[in-house]
Amino acid sequence: MNLHRNICFLFVLLLITVAGCKNKGKAQKMNEKFNWTGTVSAPEEYPMEVYDGAIIADDFTFRFDEMWGTQNTGWGETGGVFSIDREQMDAPDSLKFTWMSLVEKKFYTGSWKLDKDKIAKLFREGYVNDLTHQKGTYNMIKVGLAPKGLVVVWLSGVGFQTEVGSYQAVDTVIKKEDAYENAKYMFDDDFIPRILADKNIMKPEIKAKIASQGYPEPNVYQVYRERFNWRPEIHLPKGGKEAVLVYQYFNGEIETRFGDELVENQYMSRAAPKSITLIWKDKAGNKNAVGVEPFNEKEIINAFKQLGNTSKIDMVITVNESNSAAAIVLKDEHDSIKIVSGKIEISENLTN
Known part of the structure; x- marks a missing residue:
């Protein structure tokens, strides 16, 4: 009888201990704090004027207003950065x-729930910095504003940028008399044409591209x-070894892979690449690079679409033995497509 009571007591004690550990783990996660700031990203061809906004946490609100002005540094690129007094x-x-979409001449608005658990997990786990081989962390939240009210949110750090959500805003009408005082300039008759004519905002090369090709389709960011x-799948001159591979994607994401990740080389769910840079060492230990910066957008996206998203795809990059040229083929088990329009650059004997 005493033995039975002791076993019961130990079992109850074990349950209490396990529950306590679980509650302690939850409490630790609830008390997690991270160092982050915010910014805005918008396409170069589609300038966006910030009216009002906020990234909201339980203990902090990062605000946006008219002081952010016109943003169009490029899709996924960093816009204005304001310092904050919290760490x-x-x-x-x-x-x-x-916000106001200047080319579309309309306002968009919306409010959305963010995936807090996903964001916290990325903040917590971070990534390994390829330069220091130490843990790096995301420290910036980018809010991407695209035509037709598309909103994309990324976490950004050195060598990595990861999408954590996409959302849809709706059209809204704001009248000048209802706008807050500092934002009334947005309703001046000459505001939009003046901004779109400003060479410091609409770079000459961007205006020339629009003049020759037209604006990008508004839904292309989706x-x-x-x-x-x-x-x-990398093929290097005899004795060559991959060192670092940097991907930048059309969807705004960035990743940097090296070491065991290059050896394992797993298939991953990725967007079409905007650019790829491979750093590699030849048999003498000299550091070289081959980069496709950028891919031809229509060619590479159409090639991926042709192969589809249900099969495993290899991007075969072959550097010739003299390290003077590279060839690229996209293939799956049924088909292969040569990629011929990307701008390939090769560098030898890098010092850094």
């Missing part, structure tokens, strides 16, 4: 934003988000 905050759980199951 440790909760992961954010919601976003609200109102098209960029389509993912495919692919990996690189």
Whole structure:
């Protein structure tokens, strides 16, 4: 009888201990703090004027207003950066934003719940920095504003940028008399044409591209988000060894892979690449690079679409023995497509 009581007591004690550990783990996660700031990203061809917004956490709100002005540094690129007086905050759980799309001549607005658990997990786990081989961390939340009210949110750090959500804003009408005082300039008759004519905002090369090709299709920023199951397959001159591979994608994401990740070379769900840079060492230990910067957008996206997103795709990059040229083929088990329009650059004997 005493033995039975002792066993019962130990079992109850074990349950209490396990529950306590679980609650302690939850409490630790609830108390997690991270160092982050915010910024805005918008396409070069489609300038966006910030009206009002906020990235919201339980203990902190990062605000946007007219002081951010016109943003069009490029899709996924970093816009304006404002310093803040906080270093440790909760992961954010919601976003609200109102802005003017100058080319479309309309306002968009919306408020959305963010995936706080996903954001906290990325903040917590970070990544390995290829230069220091130490843990790096995401420290910036980018809010991407695209035509037709598309909103994309990325976490950004050195060598990595990861999408954590996409959202849809709705058209809204704001009248000058209802706007807050500092934002009334947006309603001046000459505001939009003046901004679109400003060479410091609309770069001459961007205006020339628009003049010859027209504006990008407004829905292309959604098209960029389509993912495919692919990996690189690298063929180097005899004795060559891959060192670092940097991907930048049309959807705004960035990743840097090296070491065991290049050896394992797993298929991953990725968007179509905007550029790829491979750093490699030849048999003498000299550091070289081959880069496709950029791919031809229509060619590479159409090639991925032709192969589809249900099969495993290899991007075969072959550097010739003299390290003077490279060839690229996209293939799956049924088909292969030569990629011929990307701008390939090769560098030898890098010092860094």
